[in-house]
Amino acid sequence: MGQLRFTDTDLPDTADVVVVGGGLVGLFTAFFAADAGLGRVVVLERRDAVASLTSAHSAEGFRLEWDAPENVEMVRESVDVFDRFADLVGLPGFDIGLEKRGYLFVSGSGGPAYRPALLRERVERWRGRGLPDVEYLTGDEARRRFGFVGDAVEHAHFRAGDGFVDAGAVARGLVLGGRFDTFVAAPVAAVEAAGGRVMGVRTTSGRRVATDAVVLAGGPFTRDLAAAAGAPLPAENRRRHGLILHLPPGLVDRSWPMVVDADLGLYWRPRPEGIFIGWEKALAWDQVPGAAMDPVPADLAYLEQVRVHGRRLTRFWHDLRFDDAVWHTGQYVAAAPNDGRPIIGPHPALRGLYVNTAYEGRGIMASPAGGRLLTRLLRGEADVATSPFRVFERDRGNDPDRMVL
Ligand SMILES: Cc1cc2nc3c(=O)[nH]c(=O)nc-3n(C[C@H](O)[C@H](O)[C@H](O)COP(=O)(O)OP(=O)(O)OC[C@H]3O[C@@H](n4cnc5c(N)ncnc54)[C@H](O)[C@@H]3O)c2cc1C
Numbered sequence: 001m002g003q004l005r006f007t008d009t010d011l012p013d014t015a016d017v018v019v020v021g022g023g024l025v026g027l028f029t030a031f032f033a034a035d036a037g038l039g040r041v042v043v044l045e046r047r048d049a050v051a052s053l054t055s056a057h058s059a060e061g062f063r064l065e066w067d068a069p070e071n072v073e074m075v076r077e078s079v080d081v082f083d084r085f086a087d088l089v090g091l092p093g094f095d096i097g098l099e100k101r102g103y104l105f106v107s108g109s110g111g112p113a114y115r116p117a118l119l120r121e122r123v124e125r126w127r128g129r130g131l132p133d134v135e136y137l138t139g140d141e142a143r144r145r146f147g148f149v150g151d152a153v154e155h156a157h158f159r160a161g162d163g164f165v166d167a168g169a170v171a172r173g174l175v176l177g178g179r180f181d182t183f184v185a186a187p188v189a190a191v192e193a194a195g196g197r198v199m200g201v202r203t204t205s206g207r208r209v210a211t212d213a214v215v216l217a218g219g220p221f222t223r224d225l226a227a228a229a230g231a232p233l234p235a236e237n238r239r240r241h242g243l244i245l246h247l248p249p250g251l252v253d254r255s256w257p258m259v260v261d262a263d264l265g266l267y268w269r270p271r272p273e274g275i276f277i278g279w280e281k282a283l284a285w286d287q288v289p290g291a292a293m294d295p296v297p298a299d300l301a302y303l304e305q306v307r308v309h310g311r312r313l314t315r316f317w318h319d320l321r322f323d324d325a326v327w328h329t330g331q332y333v334a335a336a337p338n339d340g341r342p343i344i345g346p347h348p349a350l351r352g353l354y355v356n357t358a359y360e361g362r363g364i365m366a367s368p369a370g371g372r373l374l375t376r377l378l379r380g381e382a383d384v385a386t387s388p389f390r391v392f393e394r395d396r397g398n399d400p401d402r403m404v405l
Contacts, residue, residue, distance in 0.1 A: 002034070002178050006048065008186035011207045015042040017378065018201050019180075019215045020188045020225060022050035024167055025356050025363055026217030027174040027182075028371030031089075033215075034179040036375050041180035042209060044201065046187035046221075051171035053294060054219045055364065057328035059242060059269055059276050061258045062365035063103040063162040064131060065122070067402040068340060070388050071362070072131060074369040081368035082165055089177025096173060097166030101270075102257035103159055106142060106313045108152035114281050117262035119155040122403075134159045148256065150313045162258065164269065167364050191216075191229040191353065198229075198352030213378060215354040220292035220331040222357040231349040234392060235358045236289035236336045240280060241302045242328035247274030251319055261313050266306065275320070276328070277306050280361065289336070296329035332360045335392075340401025342366065344373050344389040354378065355391055360404060 016039030019030045026043055027050060034041040047053060062079055066072050086094040107117035123136040135158045142149045142156035149156070175182050189204045191214050200210040216222045226233040251274070258269040266279040280286060282305040303322055311317040335343050335358045343358040356374045359366055373389065376382040384390055388398050 002175065002180045002182065004175055004182045004184070006184055008044070008183050008203050008205055008207050011183060011186070011203070011209055012040065012042065012181075013208070014210045015040045016211065017041045017213045017215065018209055018211045019043045019217055020201065021045065021217035021219060021222070022182055022184065023053060023055040023217065023219050023363070024051055024171060024367040025219070025359065025370060026215070027051065027171055027178070028367045029215050029217055029356050029374050030180040030182075031174045031178040032372045032375040033378060036379060038375070038378060043180060043182040044186045044188050044203065045182065045184045047294075048185045050175055050182060050184060051167060054330040055167050055171065057242060057330040058167060058361075058364050059258070059267065059278050060164045060167050060364055061103065061162070061269060062165065063159065063258070065103065065105070065126070065134060065157075065159060065162070065403055068388070068398070069129060071340065071366075071401055072129075074366045075362070077369035077372070078366050082170075085170065085173060089173045091173060091177045094173050094177070096169045098163065100161055100163035101255060103162040103260065104142070104146060104156060104257045105260045105262040106149060106153045106156045107262045108139075108154050108313055111152065111263060111312055113263035114265060117155070119157050119262060123157050133161060146256070148315050150315050153313050158257070164258065165364065188225065191225065193229060193350055196351055198350060212352050213354065214352060215356055215374060217356045219357065220333055222333065222355060224292055226347065226353070226355060229350055229353060231347040231353055233343065233347070233355060234336045234394070235333050235343060236338075237292055237331040237333055238289055239286055239293070239296055240278070240330050240332050240361075241282070241286075241298060242276055242278040243303065243306065244271055244276050244326045244328065245274045245320060245322060246324040246326070247321065251316060259314070261310075264309055264312070266310055268310065277310065279306055279309070280332075282306065293331060296331055298327040298329050333358045334360045335396075337395060338400070338404070339396060339398040340404040341389050341396070341398055342370055343391055344370050345377050345384050345387060345391050347391050
């Protein structure tokens with residue numbers, strides 16, 4: 001079993017694989033790499049806890065409703081990992097808070113919309129593509145099934161097998177059960193290279209780990225780390241906000257699903273404390289790429305936006321109180337141009353440098369399969385040239401995924 005260290009003083013001189021970044025993407029990568037027998041695998045995390053930057057602030061939802069078949073399959077494979085997580089990490093009974101309460105998308109006419117939702121058409125498309133268990137519902141059917149659905153809803157779709165996990169618990173399980181070593185408070189200053197190939201990494205305290213394989217899984221910082229190693233990465237960061245409102249019992253039922261206003265891109269889900277609300281088109285800045293940030297500052301104007309616009313399609317919104325809110329701020333990393341696929345694979349500019357990032361709003365639900373794919377690439381078992389997730393310079397030729405909010 002691996003070790004967790006709170007300093008980099010005991011860093012080994014050499015490792016077979018060094019993973020930079022202990023978010024969920026880095027941890028799953030390390031877990032599968034170690035499990036596949038790739039030798040000594042080490043995770044270096046800059047902060048003083050794993051999964052504490054973006055991975056700590058997500059809505060923790062998973063859904064199969066994506067447009068690109070490879071994105072659907074990536075989450076399907078990942079949910080399978082969540083389903084048997086305790087066995088996989090060898091910790092019988094280990095609880096990752098897996099709850100399959102479903103995802104409900106709702107749409108109404110006459111209101112603001114950032115694009116036509118076309119819910120019925122989506123469901124038909126999925127039927128023909130191996131995703132037959134998304135139910136189309138009229139507004140009346142949705143109201144009968146879900147008491148919180150407002151009068152303005154005209155169309156909805158629901159998939160019962162989607163749900164939530166506890167990202168912190170998943171991270172703890174990987175660290176506890178994985179056969180890799182994790183060093184927190186161990187910021188990587190640079191990837192060292194010579195003769196066109198990776199030689200190792202250097203931490204900010206000047207310690208070095210020699211290795212042939214470095215995986216950059218630094219979330220919003222991945223692009224800067226890659227650029228400093230002479231390997232430009234076509235990725236962009238955009239600021240995102242979420243809120244947990246603490247509510248009196250009885251207002252939001254724990255059994256309700258994740259709900260997405262498909263016209264606006266606003267979403268919410270029940271939480272033990274009340275409700276998590278997120279919206280990716282709330283304010284002008286959320287579409288503007290920016291530098292990596294830690295911490296990510298909160299914009300109070302966001303709270304007013306969700307307070308007003310969440311009312312559209314729900315019955316209970318006017319009873320919500322917004323005076324006891326916990327901010328969940330982060331950044332989405334997306335491929336640029338954004339084709340709705342993560343970037344997973346070897347970087348062509350530097351031998352031994354691998355990248356695992358750009359999951360946008362999907363890095364919890366797709367990180368298991370993404371980590372496994374990177375491990376297959378490290379082992380030379382997957383075809384890089386044809387992978388829709390490969391590192392690219394200008395364009396990968398993928399059609400955009402229309403289900404990216
Ligand atoms: C509001 C919000 C809601 C979301 N909702 C969902 C959702 O419902 N479902 C879903 O699947 N996804 C969701 N996401 C997206 C998800 O959170 C991310 O895709 C995911 O957390 C990315 O994981 P990561 O490991 O790539 O990045 P991170 O969690 O950011 O991890 C990267 C790590 O690298 C470390 N690092 C950076 N630089 C260095 C360095 N130089 N040395 C060492 N370590 C370094 C960082 O400290 C960090 O811990 C949401 C995100 C937000 C912000």
